[in-house]
Amino acid sequence: MNLAKIKTSYVCQNCGSVSPKWMGRCPECSAWNSFVEEVAEKPSPSGGPVPGKYSPSASPVSLACVKGLETSRFMTGIGELDQVLGGGIVKGSVVLIGGEPGIGKSTVMLQVAGILSEKEKRTLYVSGEESPAQIRLRADRLSVRPEKLELLATTAFEDVLFTLADNKYDYLIIDSIQTMVSSELSSSGGTVGQVRHITYRLVELAKSSGLTVFIVGQVTKDGNIAGPKVLEHLVDTVLYFEGDYSRGVRILRSVKNRFGSTDEVGIFEMSSKGLLEAGNKAFMDLGQEPAAGKVLCPVLEGSRPFIVEIQALAAPTFFQYPKRNATGFDPNRLNMLIAILEKKGGLSLSGADVYLNVAGGLRVNEPAADLAVCAALISSFKDKPIPFDRVFAGEVGLTGEARPAPNMQGRMSEAARFGMKFFCVPVKSDKSESIELVNIKDIGGLMEYLAAAGK
Numbered sequence: 001m002n003l004a005k006i007k008t009s010y011v012c013q014n015c016g017s018v019s020p021k022w023m024g025r026c027p028e029c030s031a032w033n034s035f036v037e038e039v040a041e042k043p044s045p046s047g048g049p050v051p052g053k054y055s056p057s058a059s060p061v062s063l064a065c066v067k068g069l070e071t072s073r074f075m076t077g078i079g080e081l082d083q084v085l086g087g088g089i090v091k092g093s094v095v096l097i098g099g100e101p102g103i104g105k106s107t108v109m110l111q112v113a114g115i116l117s118e119k120e121k122r123t124l125y126v127s128g129e130e131s132p133a134q135i136r137l138r139a140d141r142l143s144v145r146p147e148k149l150e151l152l153a154t155t156a157f158e159d160v161l162f163t164l165a166d167n168k169y170d171y172l173i174i175d176s177i178q179t180m181v182s183s184e185l186s187s188s189g190g191t192v193g194q195v196r197h198i199t200y201r202l203v204e205l206a207k208s209s210g211l212t213v214f215i216v217g218q219v220t221k222d223g224n225i226a227g228p229k230v231l232e233h234l235v236d237t238v239l240y241f242e243g244d245y246s247r248g249v250r251i252l253r254s255v256k257n258r259f260g261s262t263d264e265v266g267i268f269e270m271s272s273k274g275l276l277e278a279g280n281k282a283f284m285d286l287g288q289e290p291a292a293g294k295v296l297c298p299v300l301e302g303s304r305p306f307i308v309e310i311q312a313l314a315a316p317t318f319f320q321y322p323k324r325n326a327t328g329f330d331p332n333r334l335n336m337l338i339a340i341l342e343k344k345g346g347l348s349l350s351g352a353d354v355y356l357n358v359a360g361g362l363r364v365n366e367p368a369a370d371l372a373v374c375a376a377l378i379s380s381f382k383d384k385p386i387p388f389d390r391v392f393a394g395e396v397g398l399t400g401e402a403r404p405a406p407n408m409q410g411r412m413s414e415a416a417r418f419g420m421k422f423f424c425v426p427v428k429s430d431k432s433e434s435i436e437l438v439n440i441k442d443i444g445g446l447m448e449y450l451a452a453a454g455k
C-alpha cells in the first residue's frame with residue numbers, strides 16, 4: 001500500500017470549508033474545533049470524472065427490474081438480542097453497539113461471536129482494547145468454545161482489511177471503533193475523522209462482499225465527541241446499552257434499524273456467566289421494605305411494559321432557591337408536576353429541595369409516569385410510605401386532572417404478574433379479577449387516597 005500518495009484534508013463540519021491543515025477555528029464560519037480530517041478525492045489526470053465516483057451502473061433503472069434483497073437472517077438464540085435486531089441478524093448488515101465503558105459491550109459481542117462460530121459461521125473478532133489472553137479469560141468465563149473463534153488483536157485497520165482480503169469470513173466484530181487507526185489519515189485513533197473513515201470503509205465492504213459487521217462504539221459521558229453518534233447515519237442498525245452497574249440490569253435499545261422496528265428493547269442481566277436474558281424479571285427489588293418517597297410504576301419500553309421504582313426526596317431547603325434535580329426523568333416535566341402539586345394539591349414544595357430518581361439507571365420518557373412521580377413526591381413530603389403492593393400510572397395535566405396512558409391493559413397485566421394488589425389509575429372500572437382497580441381522577445383524589453392508605 002502506498003501511503004504517501006493518499007492525500008487528506010481537513011473539512012469544517014459546520015460550513016464545509018476545506019483546509020490542508022488542521023485549524024482550531026474555522027476562518028469561514030468562526031466555529032471552534034470543527035475541522036475533521038478526511039481523505040481527499042484524487043482528481044483524475046485527464047480532468048474527467050473522478051475515478052471511483054462515477055460508474056456506468058449509476059444510470060437509473062426501473063424499480064420493477066430490481067431484484068428484492070433477500071434479507072436472510074440468522075437467529076443467535078439469544079432471544080432478547082434477536083428481538084431488538086428485529087428478528088435476528090441480517091446478513092450483510094452493519095450493526096453499531098454503543099454504550100458506556102464497562103456496560104458489557106465486549107461481553108455480549110464475545111457471546112455472539114461464540115454462537116456464530118459454533119454454527120460454522122466464520123467469525124473474526126478484532127480487539128484493539130484487550131490482549132488475546134484477556135479475551136481467552138473472558139471466553140472461559142462465558143463458556144465460549146475457543147476452537148472455532150478467530151481472534152485478531154490489533155489497532156491497525158489495514159491489518160483488518162488484509163485479513164479480510166480473501167473473503168473467507170461471514171462475520172466481523174470490531175471492538176472498538178475508537179481504538180482502530182487507519183494509516184490513510186494522519187489523525188490519531190478515536191478522532192471523528194478516523195472513526196468515520198473506518199466505518200465508511202466497513203460499510204462499503206459489507207455492501208460489496210456480504211460480510212456482516214458489528215461495530216462496538218464507546219459512548220463518552222462528556223460531550224460524545226467521536227462517539228457512536230457521528231456514525232449513526234452510516235450504519236444499518238444502532239443499538240445502545242444502558243443500565244445500572246450495581247444492579248446488573250442492562251437494557252439494549254434499538255435507536256435505528258433499517259430492518260425492523262425501533263420499538264423493541266432487550267432486557268439482560270449481567271452475571272459472571274455473561275449477559276443472561278432477563279425478560280421476565282422486574283426492574284427493582286420487590287422484596288424490599290417500602291419507604292417514604294418510593295413508588296412503583298408500570299412503564300412501557302417500546303411495546304413492552306415493565307415495572308420501575310420511582311424515588312423522590314422532598315426536604316426543606318437551606319438555599320435561597322430550592323434545588324431541583326431529576327435523574328432518569330425530564331427535569332422540565334418534574335418542575336411542571338411540582339407546580340401542579342403546589343397549586344392543585346396545596347403542597348408547599350416551593351420551600352423544599354426536590355430530588356427525583358428512576359431506580360435501575362433507567363430513563364423514563366413517558367407522561368404515564370406523572371402520577372407515580374406525584375405520588376412519590378407527596379409520599380416523601382408527608383413522610384408516609386406507600387405499600388409496595390400497588391402501582392401508579394397516568395398522565396397529569398396542568399389543571400391537575402389525571403388521564404389514562406396508552407396500553408393500560410398491558411401495564412395492568414404486568415402489575416398483576418408481579419402479584420400487585422392495586423392498580424391506581426385514572427380509569428373507571430375495567431373488570432379485572434387479579435388486581436383491584438383504584439380510580440384516581442386528579443391530584444386531589446391522589447392526595448386523599450394516599451392519606452387514607454397511610455393509615
Ligand SMILES: Nc1ncnc2c1ncn2[C@@H]1O[C@H](COP(=O)(O)OP(=O)(O)OP(=O)(O)O)[C@@H](O)[C@H]1O
Nearest residue numbers: 099100101102103104105106107108129270271272
Ligand atoms: N467475573 C465477573 N463476574 C460478573 N460480572 C463480571 C465479571 N467480570 C466482569 N464482569 C462484568 O462485566 C463488565 C465489563 O463488561 P465488558 O468488558 O463487556 O464491558 P465493555 O462495555 O466492553 O467495557 P469497555 O468499554 O471497558 O470495553 C463489568 O462491568 C462487570 O459488570
Ligand SMILES: [Mg+2]
Nearest residue numbers: 105106107129
Ligand atoms: Mg470492551
Ligand SMILES: [Zn+2]
Nearest residue numbers: 012015026029
Ligand atoms: Zn466553518
